[in-house]
Amino acid sequence: MTTIAYTTPNVPTILTVGSFLYLINLAEAIFARFLNAGLLGSLCVGVLFGPEVSNILPEAIQSAVITIGYIGLLLIVFEAGLSTNLSLLFENILLSCTIALSGMFLPIGISMLLLRFGFGYHVLQSFAAGAALSSTSLGTTLTILKPAYRRTRTGTVLMAAALLDDIGGLVIAAILSQLSSSSSLSSGIIVRPILVSLGFAFGVPIFAVISRYAVEHTCAGKLWVYSPNAQLFIMAITFCGFIAGAKYAGTSDLFGAFLAGGYLSHIFTSASASPSVLAFDKHVMPILQVLFSPLFFASIGSALPIRSLGSVDGSSRVVWRGIVYSLLMGLAKAVVGLWLLVWPDRASGYGWFGRRLSQYPRDSQGGESPLVANEQSNPSRTRSAALVGLAMIARGEIALIVAEISRPLLDIHEPGETSEAFAIVIWATLLNTAGGAIFVGHLLKERKATRE
DSSP states (O other), X not given: OOOOOOOOOOHHHHHHHHHHHHHHHHXXXXXHHHHSOTHHXXXXXXXXXSTTTTOOSOHHHHHHHHHHHHHHHHHHHHHHHHHOOHHHHHHTHHHHHHHHHHHHHHHHHHHIIIIIIIXXXXXXXXXXXXXXXXXXXXXXXXXXXXXXXXXXXXXXXXXXXXXXHHHHHHXXXXXXHHHHTTOOXXXXXXXXXXXXXXXXXXXXXXXXXXXXXXXXXXXXXXXXXXXXXXXXXXXHHHHXXXXXXXXXXXXXXXXXHHHHHHHHHHHTTTSTTOHHHHHIIIIIHHHIIIIIHHHHHHHHHHHOOGGGGTOBTTBOHHHHHHHHHHHHHHHHHHGGGGHHHHSOBGGGTBOGGGOBOTTSOOOTTSOOOHHXXXXXXXXXXXXXXXXXXXXXXXXXXXXXXXXXXXXXXXXXXXXXXXXXXXXXXXXXXXXXXXXXXXXHHHHHHHHHHHHO
């Protein structure tokens, strides 16, 4: 086994990496100030430093950025699990599943119609493109959605739907991988991730109940268990264990990260100040905000093959086709927010299709009951529908992963070269991720200004 001798990096490498780390945070601050979507700043810096533009980051550094950035994504999802209102999650799981399935099948269906019958692509190209755009960027969604929103009904439904889209993307990616290799499609490829995901979804809550009982009866008097350092150690072990278990079992590691956060949130709720959240905020959140999260979005930017966006095979029609396809893919996700206008919300006094429920009495002065009046402190039904629809638009990392896996299908007529079908998928991924972040940022900023 050969060892690598320790050598100091040269000055150009130090300045390049140092400027990269500084600029991703500077760009995030600028974009957050003017567009309320800071993540687009680090994404743009990733594009500029990446191999498709300047290519000034050494290959080893680019690989490290992707790895560290993905750890950032896992931590973002883990923190979402910690801050999720679990009771709201279970109460609205059927609504979340409906939104997730609609958000998967609509892009695939519209893609098949447009690309097959409108642009004349092969049916496999049309399906692969739609499959890539059927996902939702969980990292983008959670970064835009602040913890205060995640604990509302709207935020909980949105997070669950985006997470289910990720699991669906895993199943579709496995199918496309089999089709790309021209091998027979095994039912186990489709069934295993679904069954494993269901097993984790039902098994972890049971495990959490047992663990909470054990903590309350064996550690209730041991204050050191609730100290920040002990909680940090428990979080690290749980985080790694759930991610490894989920990945090797056959489901999404992001699902494992979310379950790990929800698990810890439940078993330590008996403590007065939610020690897991406090420990995460103290030890992890600062480095997540200035390093891991920006590196994640920069890694997405560096992976975008933007050179193919202007011309393919000498033709620039990919530009208008990419824009048209992007708009339709954005619309296919945005309309799923309409489910919140249709679905009953008994806690706010609404039944199916927004019908007021008569069992919510008016107060003695003829005003609305406190339960209904509480809507004033939460997003309205219309704004909730807009928030969910717009937040689901962003595609990001999952779309890129599925597109790369299915690239042999997208490039079916031009093996080894970038096809027009692959280029319009990149167009849709880029425009939808940027557009979704900007629209949601504007919507949240507008609501904040209104409340002030």
